[in-house]
Amino acid sequence: MSLQRRTEPPAVGDDVARLIVQGTDQPGLVAAITGVLSEAGANIASLDQHTSDPEGGRFFQRTVFTLPNLSVVLPDLRERLGEVLSDFDLTWTLAPANQRKRVAVFSSKSDHCLLDLLWRHRRGELPIDITMVVSNHPDHSDDVRAFGIPFFHVPVEKDRREEAEAKHLELLKGNVDLVVLARYMQIISEDFIDDVGVPIINIHHSFLPAFIGAGPYRKAKERGVKLIGATAHYVTKDLDEGPIIAQDVISVTHEDTAADLQRRGADVERRVLSSAVEAHCEERVLRDGNVTIVF
Amino acid sequence: MSLQRRTEPPAVGDDVARLIVQGTDQPGLVAAITGVLSEAGANIASLDQHTSDPEGGRFFQRTVFTLPNLSVVLPDLRERLGEVLSDFDLTWTLAPANQRKRVAVFSSKSDHCLLDLLWRHRRGELPIDITMVVSNHPDHSDDVRAFGIPFFHVPVEKDRREEAEAKHLELLKGNVDLVVLARYMQIISEDFIDDVGVPIINIHHSFLPAFIGAGPYRKAKERGVKLIGATAHYVTKDLDEGPIIAQDVISVTHEDTAADLQRRGADVERRVLSSAVEAHCEERVLRDGNVTIVF
Amino acid sequence: MSLQRRTEPPAVGDDVARLIVQGTDQPGLVAAITGVLSEAGANIASLDQHTSDPEGGRFFQRTVFTLPNLSVVLPDLRERLGEVLSDFDLTWTLAPANQRKRVAVFSSKSDHCLLDLLWRHRRGELPIDITMVVSNHPDHSDDVRAFGIPFFHVPVEKDRREEAEAKHLELLKGNVDLVVLARYMQIISEDFIDDVGVPIINIHHSFLPAFIGAGPYRKAKERGVKLIGATAHYVTKDLDEGPIIAQDVISVTHEDTAADLQRRGADVERRVLSSAVEAHCEERVLRDGNVTIVF
Amino acid sequence: MSLQRRTEPPAVGDDVARLIVQGTDQPGLVAAITGVLSEAGANIASLDQHTSDPEGGRFFQRTVFTLPNLSVVLPDLRERLGEVLSDFDLTWTLAPANQRKRVAVFSSKSDHCLLDLLWRHRRGELPIDITMVVSNHPDHSDDVRAFGIPFFHVPVEKDRREEAEAKHLELLKGNVDLVVLARYMQIISEDFIDDVGVPIINIHHSFLPAFIGAGPYRKAKERGVKLIGATAHYVTKDLDEGPIIAQDVISVTHEDTAADLQRRGADVERRVLSSAVEAHCEERVLRDGNVTIVF
Incomplete structure (x- = not known):
């Protein structure tokens, strides 16, 4: 069939992941999250953050980072994030960015x-x-x-x-x-x-x-x-x-x-x-x- | 007072007039209108026309034209337009364009x-x-x-x-x-x-x-x-x-x-x-x- | 073949024509053109006109009109337009609007x-x-x-x-x-x-x-x-x-x-x-x- | 004079500061910066970050945060940032956001x-x-x-x-x-x-x-x-x-x-x-x- 040819999607490397965090805003949140990523050796490629209200608002963060051997180390990173973020009132997801x-x-x-x-x-x-x-x-x-x-x-x-x-x-x-x-x-x-x-x-x-x-x-x-x-x-x-x-x-x-x-x-x-x-x-x-x- | 200075408005010549016509659409309307203007020696500078429906719709026309000695000949032109347009079901206005x-x-x-x-x-x-x-x-x-x-x-x-x-x-x-x-x-x-x-x-x-x-x-x-x-x-x-x-x-x-x-x-x-x-x-x-x- | 199906184009009736006129601007041009159309029994559906300069500029007009039995009367209309417009320095085309x-x-x-x-x-x-x-x-x-x-x-x-x-x-x-x-x-x-x-x-x-x-x-x-x-x-x-x-x-x-x-x-x-x-x-x-x- | 009346600017609190950082991108930068802010008790209100190239690019970050008693603690925060950021190839400025x-x-x-x-x-x-x-x-x-x-x-x-x-x-x-x-x-x-x-x-x-x-x-x-x-x-x-x-x-x-x-x-x-x-x-x-x- 003529129309099945597919070019490759915008290249997303295998070592790129996205972390989405949202919940109640609290001081120290960004530092806690980026601290875990930094310890793990991740390099942040882009970080977007929004707080619905500086006083007692809701917190939203999307972080894209590169981490060598992502698939191997992802479970450990998830566990570590779980530990650190359990102190906050948050939900979060972490997944490879190339997962369509x-x-x-x-x-x-x-x-x-x-x-x-x-x-x-x-x-x-x-x-x-x-x-x-x-x-x-x-x-x-x-x-x-x-x-x-x-x-x-x-x-x-x-x-x-x-x-x-x-x-x-x-x-x-x-x-x-x-x-x-x-x-x-x-x-x-x-x-x-x-x-x-x-x-x-x-x-x-x-x-x-x-x-x-x-x-x-x-x-x-x-x-x-x-x-x-x-x-x-x-x-x-x-x-x-x-x-x-x-x-x-x-x-x-x-x-x-x-x-x-x-x-x-x-x-x-x-x-x-x-x-x-x-x-x-x-x-x-x-x-x-x-x-x-x-x- | 500092703020009273006024530059001149976009120059509109004294011999420029605007004719606005609207009413029931009928064949021959544009020709009847532009015919009167042409006889009077007017030169049309811009003409916009719209018909709400080609079959039995309403007719809208805005014509801007130049006519030497406009103020002198305007009454005659109004009379002539009145005669010609009385055959149609229309309302119209004709006025010098420099009237602010x-x-x-x-x-x-x-x-x-x-x-x-x-x-x-x-x-x-x-x-x-x-x-x-x-x-x-x-x-x-x-x-x-x-x-x-x-x-x-x-x-x-x-x-x-x-x-x-x-x-x-x-x-x-x-x-x-x-x-x-x-x-x-x-x-x-x-x-x-x-x-x-x-x-x-x-x-x-x-x-x-x-x-x-x-x-x-x-x-x-x-x-x-x-x-x-x-x-x-x-x-x-x-x-x-x-x-x-x-x-x-x-x-x-x-x-x-x-x-x-x-x-x-x-x-x-x-x-x-x-x-x-x-x-x-x-x-x-x-x-x-x-x-x-x-x- | 799956992709050959074709819906109808925006309906343009068989009796609709387009007249494009351009050349040296002169008083009476719009009236002359619309006069011929009116005599022929045409009903103007839309008319756009532009003059590059009110003094000695170039003239551009696009007129869309309906004329019963267009294909039959088109030759006559072309001839009549040719006679009237020969007095002016113009080029023009007239063709049925449904001609793709x-x-x-x-x-x-x-x-x-x-x-x-x-x-x-x-x-x-x-x-x-x-x-x-x-x-x-x-x-x-x-x-x-x-x-x-x-x-x-x-x-x-x-x-x-x-x-x-x-x-x-x-x-x-x-x-x-x-x-x-x-x-x-x-x-x-x-x-x-x-x-x-x-x-x-x-x-x-x-x-x-x-x-x-x-x-x-x-x-x-x-x-x-x-x-x-x-x-x-x-x-x-x-x-x-x-x-x-x-x-x-x-x-x-x-x-x-x-x-x-x-x-x-x-x-x-x-x-x-x-x-x-x-x-x-x-x-x-x-x-x-x-x-x-x-x- | 009539025109001197002035409404208040978009309210920016006295405890809000802006930190602008730019230089060579390196892993751990965001965590290092936000870590210092977090230790100091700052609450990040907005954070924008850009890397010109994930591999060896230039790093840009703008962080707006609230810190109680900003004017009192700003000198200490500047010193601490100076220490931590001296390990990186960066330039940075930190100033109260209400400074017009x-x-x-x-x-x-x-x-x-x-x-x-x-x-x-x-x-x-x-x-x-x-x-x-x-x-x-x-x-x-x-x-x-x-x-x-x-x-x-x-x-x-x-x-x-x-x-x-x-x-x-x-x-x-x-x-x-x-x-x-x-x-x-x-x-x-x-x-x-x-x-x-x-x-x-x-x-x-x-x-x-x-x-x-x-x-x-x-x-x-x-x-x-x-x-x-x-x-x-x-x-x-x-x-x-x-x-x-x-x-x-x-x-x-x-x-x-x-x-x-x-x-x-x-x-x-x-x-x-x-x-x-x-x-x-x-x-x-x-x-x-x-x-x-x-x-």
């Missing part, structure tokens, strides 16, 4: 976001493995399979969403680290969000919180706005209310019809979605209640 | 939009005469008067808005062609809008329709949006729902506090407001129900 | 601009027929053919550019209305530009006139600019100096390596190129010496 | 950048004290003095630049931490740059490196670019070649005359300049040869 996220992409009839992700994936621009595409329409099966990626058609019939979601869970459980809704036009149930156990990123075709719900381009035309946009956000049980990861807009004029807005907005959607997926998969996005820290 | 709009600026405690308009006015960047500034606070009287512009302090006491608005009308009637609310933090009554008889432009500190009502920067912080913006719109009886003239946004991050958003948003507000005032005063903004055509 | 431009896309190793055009084409977003892809590398043959489009591999050997260009001319002559260089990394000879007889649009990976020549992203990294961009322009004999059609930029930071700039810039390149191709093919781009009017 | 930079603004005839800085200063938006304005023209003396700021008119006569620069040095030496050229239209000599001993920030009215030298808006019009911009950079002996701090652009069209470009570009200039001054004065800008790190 496994991603399932959900789509419906629109193909622009789906194809954009497939291409970038093929070109090695995103640190992800797209392991499957799931759609409630059969239309894109050939396109997707031409990239060498499995395509599953799971129809969602009116009043039988539960059945479809059960099939989704079968496909996803244990197989993916992230679900991306690439203009998937079905409501996701609260149960599904709980059961799937991995984050879900959605692209909404408006600059939220404007034009919540269906038909944002039509509403934008009716309201006569001079810019339209798109919002990538984590899916929560509150429709279109989840933590925002990325947003962008473009200018429009009175000459643009609702169809023009949709066509031009598609460019913003795919740009915003891929940038949110990239940030998430590089572990740049931390959640603080219903808002995000994007390092 | 008289503008009243309303402000409250924030000075960034007010001062921006005053400075641009002094620099001759806007085709307006600011004939007065009205505020419900006395704070900016010295600043305003330093520009040689009258300042009127009209307090608005709780439950006595009617009294204040009566004073406003006294000041405004016959004296202004446009009222600009430059972060004026009082509700305008429906009666006032009817009585004042000239358009009112407001700057709202969000990318409407997001964050309607008070406290948009606080709401933006809480919602965790990645961009903030401002919207200039005509004031109608429906708060924050009037026709949008101009909008813009800037990117923000998790590091920006609500105060940062307010400070950074102020730059967008003044830019959007002055651009809306400029477009309105150059008669580039036509209204089509609750949306605008901006040529 | 035939486009040849030239590419080298980078695929992002090429594939973007192919996908938009398939989705019916562009008013073009891509009739062939020509490349100096064989890499994209399968990708292109999967869209049902002919792919021609024409190697360009050092010091034998003439041979390659002779082959190009054989392929192109009579077959295309536009050549698009979609990151085609070979110099085009002055002879070729003369001989091919159709416009050539190139995408340059910098915000020209910054970083003329090869390696703009490397140069941008070295110079430490805070934004990178792309420029679509007509190809002339002066390398990177042709009339600019469209430009855009994005922000970058010190964290971006030259490789990051290249990857992120690719998004701007494809956006700018497709928007220039769209504008050109809708006859929105008129040339005035070395600058463009983009209606 | 003293700024001299140089201007010529254009007032938009000058007035923008004066206003923002009055409004307390910038962490600076504007201690004087110096101009080669007398025009803005009243405007500046209305803000309660000294204005010095130092004419620069042809071939007698040395005399003027000698006067400049008399005014500046020991009195300022930064010189801002707010559209100051005189060449600065290499000797002056050496002698003044503080950084100089200039605003150039183009998106450098495009349109180096005089008349960028005229050149932009002639080249037919579709965007114009501004660049704030440190002044070095190479004209328009110094390290870039901030850049931005806006879209323009064929309708904009060179005068329009100048007027519209003025908005970008003042925005870019004030953002560069803000970043510099918050010590967010570090220099790495001829490029900048902007945290």
Whole structure:
């Protein structure tokens, strides 16, 4: 098949790791964390830190470092971090940076976001493995399979969403680290969000919180706005209310019809979605209640 | 006084006129209009035209032309246009382009939009005469008067808005062609809008329709949006729902506090407001129900 | 083949035509043109007009109109226009708006601009027929053919550019209305530009006139600019100096390596190129010496 | 005087300090630095770090922290840091964050950048004290003095630049931490740059490196670019070649005359300049040869 060729992803060395720490802010936290890394012989390549409030706020840190023989010494480093950080009220993860996220992409009839992700994936621009595409329409099966990626058609019939979601869970459980809704036009149930156990990123075709719900381009035309946009956000049980990861807009004029807005907005959607997926998969996005820290 | 010096506005010759036509679209309209202008010896400098729908839509045209001895021949041209256009279902205005709009600026405690308009006015960047500034606070009287512009302090006491608005009308009637609310933090009554008889432009500190009502920067912080913006719109009886003239946004991050958003948003507000005032005063903004055509 | 399906282009009715007029400005021009259209029973859908200088400048007008039975009455209309416009110093074209431009896309190793055009084409977003892809590398043959489009591999050997260009001319002559260089990394000879007889649009990976020549992203990294961009322009004999059609930029930071700039810039390149191709093919781009009017 | 009122600057507590470290990258650096801060009882509020190259690159770190009784304990902390950091090849500064930079603004005839800085200063938006304005023209003396700021008119006569620069040095030496050229239209000599001993920030009215030298808006019009911009950079002996701090652009069209470009570009200039001054004065800008790190 012609489209299976894949260039290599942005080179991440085998000795590079990412440490993500979050919790209650306390004096000495950064020193404690970097002290452990220093003792272990790590060289910090980048460090981002945020405190929601200097007085009693929440603490967020993302550290990328190089450590020779990473795979060998990682268990020891984890243990040592566990000891030191147990004095603080924190959660943390530590993983090699070259470990790519496994991603399932959900789509419906629109193909622009789906194809954009497939291409970038093929070109090695995103640190992800797209392991499957799931759609409630059969239309894109050939396109997707031409990239060498499995395509599953799971129809969602009116009043039988539960059945479809059960099939989704079968496909996803244990197989993916992230679900991306690439203009998937079905409501996701609260149960599904709980059961799937991995984050879900959605692209909404408006600059939220404007034009919540269906038909944002039509509403934008009716309201006569001079810019339209798109919002990538984590899916929560509150429709279109989840933590925002990325947003962008473009200018429009009175000459643009609702169809023009949709066509031009598609460019913003795919740009915003891929940038949110990239940030998430590089572990740049931390959640603080219903808002995000994007390092 | 140091601040009264004024450079000349963007040069508009005495022989330049603007013709604004709007109404029901019909074949032959552009030819009929430009035919009259051509017969009169006018040279068209720019022509913008928009049809809301090729089938039975509404028609909008803005024509700028040069005509020697404009002031002498204008009455004849008006009469001739009246004859020709009476066959169509239209409204139209024809006026010399060098006729500057008289503008009243309303402000409250924030000075960034007010001062921006005053400075641009002094620099001759806007085709307006600011004939007065009205505020419900006395704070900016010295600043305003330093520009040689009258300042009127009209307090608005709780439950006595009617009294204040009566004073406003006294000041405004016959004296202004446009009222600009430059972060004026009082509700305008429906009666006032009817009585004042000239358009009112407001700057709202969000990318409407997001964050309607008070406290948009606080709401933006809480919602965790990645961009903030401002919207200039005509004031109608429906708060924050009037026709949008101009909008813009800037990117923000998790590091920006609500105060940062307010400070950074102020730059967008003044830019959007002055651009809306400029477009309105150059008669580039036509209204089509609750949306605008901006040529 | 999976990729040949094509949605319909933005609907342009059979009765819609475009008239492009340019030349020496003179009073009465707009009236003369619209008068002929009006007599013929045309309804103007949009009219854009520009004069480079109100005194003795050059005149540019693009008119889109609807005329029942267009194909039948077009010859008469052309004749009538010829009579009326012969009094002026003008060139003009009149053609049905649904006549799609035939486009040849030239590419080298980078695929992002090429594939973007192919996908938009398939989705019916562009008013073009891509009739062939020509490349100096064989890499994209399968990708292109999967869209049902002919792919021609024409190697360009050092010091034998003439041979390659002779082959190009054989392929192109009579077959295309536009050549698009979609990151085609070979110099085009002055002879070729003369001989091919159709416009050539190139995408340059910098915000020209910054970083003329090869390696703009490397140069941008070295110079430490805070934004990178792309420029679509007509190809002339002066390398990177042709009339600019469209430009855009994005922000970058010190964290971006030259490789990051290249990857992120690719998004701007494809956006700018497709928007220039769209504008050109809708006859929105008129040339005035070395600058463009983009209606 | 009406314009002397000053709101308070963005509140920076008395116990907040900034530590800026740069030099050769080495493992253990971040831990060593944060270890000293932690021992001293400091709470890190924000930490930005950059390494120009993971292998043998240069290291840059900006740390903002809170430390009770800062003024009392600062000398001890400096001593301790000196001991620990002497093992590394570094330069560093440590200072209270509420120490405002003293700024001299140089201007010529254009007032938009000058007035923008004066206003923002009055409004307390910038962490600076504007201690004087110096101009080669007398025009803005009243405007500046209305803000309660000294204005010095130092004419620069042809071939007698040395005399003027000698006067400049008399005014500046020991009195300022930064010189801002707010559209100051005189060449600065290499000797002056050496002698003044503080950084100089200039605003150039183009998106450098495009349109180096005089008349960028005229050149932009002639080249037919579709965007114009501004660049704030440190002044070095190479004209328009110094390290870039901030850049931005806006879209323009064929309708904009060179005068329009100048007027519209003025908005970008003042925005870019004030953002560069803000970043510099918050010590967010570090220099790495001829490029900048902007945290």
